[in-house]
Amino acid sequence: MDITLTLTNVLYVVTAGLVLLLLWKSQRKQSSIGQLPPGPTPYPLLGNILQIDVKEPYKYYLKKYGSVFTIWLANSPVVIISGYQALKDTMIGLGEEFSGRATYPLTLILCYFLFKGSAFSPADMLSNTMANVICSIVFGQRFEFEDPQFKFLLQTVNSVFTVLNISLFPGKHHLLFRDVDKAREYCKRQAKARINNVDPSCPQDLIDAFVLKIQEEKYNPDTEYHFDNLISLVWNLFSAGTETTSSTVRHALLLMMKHPDVQERVQKEIDEVVGQDRWSSVEDRQNLPYTDAVIHEIQRNMDLAPIAVPHKMMCDTEYNGYVIPKGVMVFPLLSSMLIDPKMWKNPDCFDPENFLDADGRFQKNDAFVVFGMGKRACLGEALARIELFIFFTYLLQHFTFKATVPLEELDTAPTKCSFGRMPRTYDCYAIPRK
Numbered sequence: 001m002d003i004t005l006t007l008t009n010v011l012y013v014v015t016a017g018l019v020l021l022l023l024w025k026s027q028r029k030q031s032s033i034g035q036l037p038p039g040p041t042p043y044p045l046l047g048n049i050l051q052i053d054v055k056e057p058y059k060y061y062l063k064k065y066g067s068v069f070t071i072w073l074a075n076s077p078v079v080i081i082s083g084y085q086a087l088k089d090t091m092i093g094l095g096e097e098f099s100g101r102a103t104y105p106l107t108l109i110l111c112y113f114l115f116k117g118s119a120f121s122p123a124d125m126l127s128n129t130m131a132n133v134i135c136s137i138v139f140g141q142r143f144e145f146e147d148p149q150f151k152f153l154l155q156t157v158n159s160v161f162t163v164l165n166i167s168l169f170p171g172k173h174h175l176l177f178r179d180v181d182k183a184r185e186y187c188k189r190q191a192k193a194r195i196n197n198v199d200p201s202c203p204q205d206l207i208d209a210f211v212l213k214i215q216e217e218k219y220n221p222d223t224e225y226h227f228d229n230l231i232s233l234v235w236n237l238f239s240a241g242t243e244t245t246s247s248t249v250r251h252a253l254l255l256m257m258k259h260p261d262v263q264e265r266v267q268k269e270i271d272e273v274v275g276q277d278r279w280s281s282v283e284d285r286q287n288l289p290y291t292d293a294v295i296h297e298i299q300r301n302m303d304l305a306p307i308a309v310p311h312k313m314m315c316d317t318e319y320n321g322y323v324i325p326k327g328v329m330v331f332p333l334l335s336s337m338l339i340d341p342k343m344w345k346n347p348d349c350f351d352p353e354n355f356l357d358a359d360g361r362f363q364k365n366d367a368f369v370v371f372g373m374g375k376r377a378c379l380g381e382a383l384a385r386i387e388l389f390i391f392f393t394y395l396l397q398h399f400t401f402k403a404t405v406p407l408e409e410l411d412t413a414p415t416k417c418s419f420g421r422m423p424r425t426y427d428c429y430a431i432p433r434k
């Protein structure tokens with residue numbers, strides 16, 4: 001008998017056996033969690049992946065199943081929660097139970113990005129500038145834009161937001177994990193260098209302050225202040241705090257080009273309240289209601305994190321007649337609130353009137369949940385709001401932004417993907433105002 005033929009046959013049988021085993025396990029898992037909210041029937045192994053429309057991932061199911069439903073990403077159930085009431089009940093009312101943090105499943109990552117080459121694109125400048133804000137707070141220093149270490153850190157963060165559009169199979173994401181490890185190593189070296197070198201009377205940055213807490217709590221066995229947490233904190237702040245704000249300002253300038261009347265009105269208000277001879281400060285915000293409304297509307301329109309950052313159940317929890325087991329992943333569908341026609345005057349278009357009352361005063365709106373809600377809401381919200389205000393007002397105080405293409409060709413819709421919405425890259429003219 002031909003030995004190669006026999007081996008091939010054995011291989012077929014083993015592979016078929018493995019596939020059958022996986023199918024059996026997958027179906028057992030899918031049917032074993034009986035009290036989850038309803039949702040589309042999953043295929044074995046793949047779950048609902050093939051049924052999800054990447055452009056509008058959950059719209060159809062929202063209509064069919066209402067505000068709480070389950071989808072399966074491969075072999076893992078994910079509970080999707082949407083709408084004002086359900087999100088308030090869960091993220092705030094049951095805040096503790098819903099406060100675990102899940103990791104992004106690779107299968108969720110189904111993003112599509114468009115990139116174009118450009119003569120003057122503000123993208124790099126914005127991300128360098130915003131990153132230096134975080135660097136000043138965390139590392140106590142700013143970096144030159146050309147610094148290779150700084151470039152590497154930024155590139156890695158950018159990859160986390162963009163290259164994560166790949167599949168379960170070996171490939172680019174492994175390079176990404178390797179780069180993330182390298183970036184964390186850098187954070188580690190920075191932190192290690194400080195361990196015995198902090199002046200307790202004068203901490204210079206976040207690392208110094210954390211190191212002092214480590215020393216203060218060294219005899220407390222339950223302390224959260226230890227070296228590993230310091231590294232995670234530094235990396236989390238850096239990665240969560242750079243691309244988010246710089247992408248928002250990038251989207252802001254794009255919208256200003258598309259809506260020159262809005263840009264002009266913001267500039268007029270800044271000229272009247274701040275003038276041209278000084279920078280705006282946070283105190284000016286209350287006297288700049290139109291500008292404030294425009295910044296909020298930019299963020300609502302952008303909808304940077306449509307499903308927030310995946311949550312995880314801390315314990316078995318009953319909600320709305322269902323039981324969501326401990327460990328199950330939950331996506332709070334923030335988008336559903338940002339475009340809810342019951343909550344906004346004009347939910348589908350960019351319209352600063354969404355944040356203005358009849359007298360032109362700034363009007364808060366409970367459905368403005370771009371930073372998430374409840375216990376796991378964005379840690380950097382206060383800083384992000386200040387950054388967006390200061391950078392946006394500074395840029396419009398000094399420049400008028402103009403598109404390089406006719407306005408009707410300027411597409412402002414962020415590139416869609418199922419976990420984040422990134423602004424498009426574009427060329428622009430920044431015309432000095434003086």
Ligand code: HEM
Nearest residue numbers: 240241244245305308309371372373376377378379380384
């Ligand atoms: C436009 C700017 C930003 C937006 C729209 C934004 C949005 C968000 C959202 C939606 C979440 C997840 C909330 C949830 O899961 O319920 C989040 C988490 C987080 N953000 Fe931001 N963020 C921004 C800027 C920043 C900045 C500047 C920092 C750091 C200084 C930061 C640090 C974090 C951290 C550390 C978390 C995780 C919090 C946790 O797990 O408890 N973010 N952000």
